[in-house]
Amino acid sequence: xxxIAAPLDVSSRGRLRSIRPGLxxxxxxxxxxxxxxxxxxxxxxxxxxxxxxFIVLMGVxxxxxxxxxxxxxxxxxxxxxxxxxAEGTKSGLTALHARGYxxxxxxxxxxxxxxxxxxxxxxxxxxFTVVMTVFLAGAGHMPSPSxxxxxxxxCLALTAIVVGFSLAASVLFLRYRDLNQVWxxxxxxxxxxxxxxxxxxxxxxxxxxxxxVWPPTPVIEFSRSVLVAGVMPTARGHAYLAMDAAACxxxxxxxxxxLSPRAAEFV
Amino acid sequence: MAVIDVDRVSKAFQIPSVxxxxxxxxxxxxxxxxxxxxxxxxxxVSFEVRQGEALGIMxxxxxxxxxxLKLLCGVYMPDSGRVTVSAPITPVLELGVGWxxxxxxxxxxxxxxxVMGLSLADIRRxxxxxxxxxxxxxxxNLKLKHYSSGMSERLGYAVAFKAVRDVLVLDEIFAVGDAxxxxxCETKYRELRASGHTAIIVSHDPRVVxxxxxxxxxxxxxxxxxxxxxxxxxxRYVSTLTAAAVQPQSAASTAS
Numbered sequence: 001x002x003x004i005a006a007p008l009d010v011s012s013r014g015r016l017r018s019i020r021p022g023l024x025x026x027x028x029x030x031x032x033x034x035x036x037x038x039x040x041x042x043x044x045x046x047x048x049x050x051x052x053x054f055i056v057l058m059g060v061x062x063x064x065x066x067x068x069x070x071x072x073x074x075x076x077x078x079x080x081x082x083x084x085x086a087e088g089t090k091s092g093l094t095a096l097h098a099r100g101y102x103x104x105x106x107x108x109x110x111x112x113x114x115x116x117x118x119x120x121x122x123x124x125x126x127x128f129t130v131v132m133t134v135f136l137a138g139a140g141h142m143p144s145p146s147x148x149x150x151x152x153x154x155c156l157a158l159t160a161i162v163v164g165f166s167l168a169a170s171v172l173f174l175r176y177r178d179l180n181q182v183w184x185x186x187x188x189x190x191x192x193x194x195x196x197x198x199x200x201x202x203x204x205x206x207x208x209x210x211x212x213v214w215p216p217t218p219v220i221e222f223s224r225s226v227l228v229a230g231v232m233p234t235a236r237g238h239a240y241l242a243m244d245a246a247a248c249x250x251x252x253x254x255x256x257x258x259l260s261p262r263a264a265e266f267v
Numbered sequence: 268m269a270v271i272d273v274d275r276v277s278k279a280f281q282i283p284s285v286x287x288x289x290x291x292x293x294x295x296x297x298x299x300x301x302x303x304x305x306x307x308x309x310x311x312v313s314f315e316v317r318q319g320e321a322l323g324i325m326x327x328x329x330x331x332x333x334x335x336l337k338l339l340c341g342v343y344m345p346d347s348g349r350v351t352v353s354a355p356i357t358p359v360l361e362l363g364v365g366w367x368x369x370x371x372x373x374x375x376x377x378x379x380x381x382v383m384g385l386s387l388a389d390i391r392r393x394x395x396x397x398x399x400x401x402x403x404x405x406x407x408n409l410k411l412k413h414y415s416s417g418m419s420e421r422l423g424y425a426v427a428f429k430a431v432r433d434v435l436v437l438d439e440i441f442a443v444g445d446a447x448x449x450x451x452c453e454t455k456y457r458e459l460r461a462s463g464h465t466a467i468i469v470s471h472d473p474r475v476v477x478x479x480x481x482x483x484x485x486x487x488x489x490x491x492x493x494x495x496x497x498x499x500x501x502x503r504y505v506s507t508l509t510a511a512a513v514q515p516q517s518a519a520s521t522a523s
Contacts, residue, residue, distance in 0.1 A: 026378050261344045
């Protein structure tokens with residue numbers, strides 16, 4: 001039997017601040033296992049979707065943009081980052097609902113349920129980073145260590161954006177059960193708003209600002225800039241991305257803090 | 268010394284005249300305002316549980332028992348009042364429905380065990396014991412979607428009895444499994460109590476409350492109606508049930 005702890009007011013969810021590594025690891029591992037049937041083959045099968053997408057788009061659009069010698073490299077960078085954004089936000093949005101069976105059983109830190117739900121998308125991104133680096137090296141564009149470092153920072157910013165979105169959307173999804181369908185439509189439009197299959201400079205410059213408001217755009221453009229063109233974006237650009245990521249994360253945390261204490265009542 | 272202090276706790280749910288759960292329903296119903304009915308589930312409930320004591324909570328369906336347990340365990344937040352807990356609680360709420368059907372028993376035990384606060388090393392060390400208690404050693408690698416409700420409930424109790432830290436909160440204990448499993452649960456419960464664990468038991472069964480509790484409460488309409496010895500409360504609970512069953516009949520005979 002454990003010793004008596006200091007009195008705790010459970011009316012204020014204070015204890016939910018505690019981080020439990022065992023719980024985090026179990027959630028990540030079981031999520032991976034449930035999704036990919038616990039096998040490497042299942043995981044590789046999941047990688048097939050974006051790979052096939054890449055091959056099809058490359059086959060079709062490389063003819064259209066034949067004048068752009070780095071089109072294939074730009075496409076692979078854009079597509080893999082987009083895949084992380086789309087998969088991460090979709091998993092995050094339904095995280096509390098999908099793990100509602102844990103939320104109603106004990107005083108479990110609900111933010112951990114949301115944050116760990118994007119772990120699969122993160123693992124896929126890590127694998128794709130290796131695939132992408134090999135592809136770039138094969139095409140004679142081996143990224144420098146500083147380029148890879150900058151790319152890691154952009155991935156971190158995108159992760160903050162995905163986490164911020166997931167925190168807010170997961171609690172809202174418990175109240176609005178068709179948000180996943182709405183988000184599917186937004187993602188479909190967002191795929192074309194972000195310059196993934198086309199180079200940004202085919203659009204008039206006056207529209208660029210609007211495209212940069214869509215969070216994946218600066219991440220994709222900056223990543224291409226450092227990995228493919230070998231050019232570091234401006235400090236102003238970096239400041240914009242950092243502020244964008246921080247704003248998404250803070251707004252997400254604020255909405256989550258407001259709504260999550262009563263999340264179990266809506267499961 | 269009180270390990271749980273419930274001080275004037277109230278909880279109400281707003282029940283809408285029309286349930287709207289989607290963005291589409293909210294948009295289409297924007298010109299049709301809903302009426303909300305306030306359902307007061309708990310109303311200024313106060314009590315305390317002392318270290319090493321077993322408290323029974325009885326009451327009819329809808330009297331607020333399950334909501335009260337969820338408030339004690341930190342699953343729900345009270346609208347007003349305070350719940351102060353000075354010891355770790357292991358809740359056993361609605362067992363048998365809290366599993367991931369796509370995972371086998373071992374992974375589910377790891378998941379629920381870590382949610383209940385056990386370390387992974389502790390769970391792995393106790394895995395054989397947990398499976399043996401639930402008599403599920405042969406089905407350890409079977410996905411939970413293939414389990415019967417009885418099997419998954421047995422597994423739930425086996426994990427909870429292993430995970431118990433200080434206070435054990437049990438919703439309808441000993442209502443699971445066959446006679447052999449119930450006897451094992453009762454033995455385990457007595458062992459835990461003998462080693463000084465505190466327990467809160469919600470039950471409809473007067474025998475359970477009278478046998479396994481030191482003190483009991485009778486909840487009705489979200490308020491504590493009586494507080495006393497388990498035998499007293501069990502009798503009063505049976506009387507309220509009888510009165511509730513007689514009232515509609517006498518009303519019907521008066522009307523005729």
